Amino acid sequence: MSDDTLKKALQILTPIRTVNLDDPSGQFESILNDLLSDLETPNTLSVLLCEQIAESIYWLRRHVDDKNEILNEATANVVKGLSGGFGSHRDYSSQDIAKAFQRDTKLRKAIEEDLGKGHTLDGCRARAFIKSAKEIRIADDLIQRQMLNIRHLQKGLDSIDLKKRILKRMDLEIKGIEDKLLAIEYDPKKD
Amino acid sequence: MTQRRTDANRVNASKSTGPKSRGGKSKSSKNAIKHGLNQAIDEGSIDPILYQSLIDDGLSGDEALMIVMAIGDYRRVMEAWEYEYHQPKKVYGGLESQLMRAIEFDKREPNPIYSEKYIKTVERYWAIANRQNQRIGGTVRQRVKRLGKMIRYQRRSVNRIKKLVVGLQK
Numbered sequence: 001m002s003d004d005t006l007k008k009a010l011q012i013l014t015p016i017r018t019v020n021l022d023d024p025s026g027q028f029e030s031i032l033n034d035l036l037s038d039l040e041t042p043n044t045l046s047v048l049l050c051e052q053i054a055e056s057i058y059w060l061r062r063h064v065d066d067k068n069e070i071l072n073e074a075t076a077n078v079v080k081g082l083s084g085g086f087g088s089h090r091d092y093s094s095q096d097i098a099k100a101f102q103r104d105t106k107l108r109k110a111i112e113e114d115l116g117k118g119h120t121l122d123g124c125r126a127r128a129f130i131k132s133a134k135e136i137r138i139a140d141d142l143i144q145r146q147m148l149n150i151r152h153l154q155k156g157l158d159s160i161d162l163k164k165r166i167l168k169r170m171d172l173e174i175k176g177i178e179d180k181l182l183a184i185e186y187d188p189k190k191d
Numbered sequence: 192m193t194q195r196r197t198d199a200n201r202v203n204a205s206k207s208t209g210p211k212s213r214g215g216k217s218k219s220s221k222n223a224i225k226h227g228l229n230q231a232i233d234e235g236s237i238d239p240i241l242y243q244s245l246i247d248d249g250l251s252g253d254e255a256l257m258i259v260m261a262i263g264d265y266r267r268v269m270e271a272w273e274y275e276y277h278q279p280k281k282v283y284g285g286l287e288s289q290l291m292r293a294i295e296f297d298k299r300e301p302n303p304i305y306s307e308k309y310i311k312t313v314e315r316y317w318a319i320a321n322r323q324n325q326r327i328g329g330t331v332r333q334r335v336k337r338l339g340k341m342i343r344y345q346r347r348s349v350n351r352i353k354k355l356v357v358g359l360q361k
Contacts, residue, residue, distance in 0.1 A: 016241045018266050021273065044244040045356065048262060052352075057270065062276070064337075069331045077325075135332050138339035145342050149349045156356030 006033060009042035009050070016044065019055050028058045040161055049157045053150055062148035067139035072097040072129035075121075082124065083114040090114075101125075228271060228344045234265045254359060261355050265348040272345070275337045280330040283323035 013036070030056035039046055068117050072094035079092050092100075092111060100108040100121060111121055129136065210216045224230070237259045245255035327333065 010273070012244070016238065018238075018241075018262060019269070022277065027267070044248045045250075045258065048241075049352075052262075052265065059272070066331050066335055070335065073329050073331065091242075132332070135335050137330070139335050139340055142335065142338055145345055149345065152349050152353040156353050159357045160359070174308055 003037070005039055005042060005060050006037040009036035009039055009047050012042055012044055013047045013051065016048065017051070017053050018048065021055065021058065023058065028054060031057050031143075044049070046157055047162050049153050049160075053153045054147045055156070056149040056153065058152070063139060063142040063146060064140060067136060067143065068098070069094060070132055070139060071125065071128060072101075074132040075125050078124040078128045078131070079111060079115065079121070082119050083116065098122075213340045226271065228268055228341075232267070234260070238261055250359070254355075257355055258352075261348070261351045265345075265352055268341070268344045268348045272338065272341055275341065276334055276335065278334065280333060281327060283320045283327065 003027070010033075019028070023029075026187070032051060035054050036042065036047065036052040039050065075097045076092050076094050079097070096107060096111075100111055108121055112119070210219045234256070238258070241262070242255050242259050245258060246252065250258070328336070
């Protein structure tokens with residue numbers, strides 16, 4: 001069922017495609033396919049709205065990554081500033097900081113050793129947060145905007161789909177009433 | 192500036208030759224445009240295939256036209272968004288040329304590149320560049336700042352789409 005819907009939706013979308021993202025990872029396409037296969041009755045407008053929603057989801061993910069990157073970059077700078085002395089430490093990149101916060105306990109230990117007594121990686125992150133508060137706030141605004149975009153477009157999509165569903169339900173009800181009427185009118189004695 | 196000079200400037204300005212031809216006037220009318228995201232979408236630039244498909248789906252001509260224009264407006268904003276996202280990182284520029292201008296090689300030095308003066312100048316400029324680059328920020332910080340300025344255009348265009356599509360039900 002969903003495969004058929006996807007096929008039909010893609011058929012509608014192909015000639016009217018509006019989003020051409022530079023996305024070698026193929027994330028956008030997979031989000032779009034998921035959304036399209038969930039459509040009940042794909043038509044031009046619903047497919048078009050799905051495309052815009054998929055794009056917003058794609059940007060939402062990018063901006064969440066950006067926010068984390070800003071924080072990691074700032075933490076790396078704080079670590080660099082606190083681990084003094086020449087030759088005793090190495091420079092840590094934002095990727096190293098991200099790894100240390102995720103699972104790499106060895107790397108975390110190494111960073112904290114370089115930081116010296118009285119400093120922890122969590123403390124550095126807190127300092128970095130204060131230092132880059134302005135950019136983090138903007139990143140939050142970007143994330144919030146994408147969320148609102150999705151909500152607005154979804155409302156539009158719901159209103160079209162709802163209209164279709166109401167019509168479908170009304171058709172079914174009319175058919176049900178017709179069947180009942182026929183059942184009342186049907187007189188087996190006449191047969 | 193004296194009053195006489197001010198009056199003379201006013202008279203001269205009134206004689207100033209602005210654009211005369213229709214093309215010139217059209218060009219100069221665009222002088223103040225920065226990005227054009229606030230401009231109305233030209234009806235001539237709408238996608239005829241999209242318009243026709245909406246009509247085929249049962250929308251009236253006016254409804255289809257309004258929706259295509261709203262989508263066009265939103266696409267324009269989103270394309271600008273993607274363009275800004277992929278802009279390359281800016282770094283503190285002109286360092287090398289500044290450095291070359293600042294360094295005056297001492298001809299009497301047998302090896303001026305190792306002179307104390309040279310080393311100090313390089314150190315000073317290196318510190319300036321580091322400071323400036325920290326202020327400007329990395330790629331991500333720069334793009335977040337750039338995109339932050341464009342939020343309001345997205346808000347306006349997406350609201351327009353929502354209003355139109357929800358209005359179709361009524």
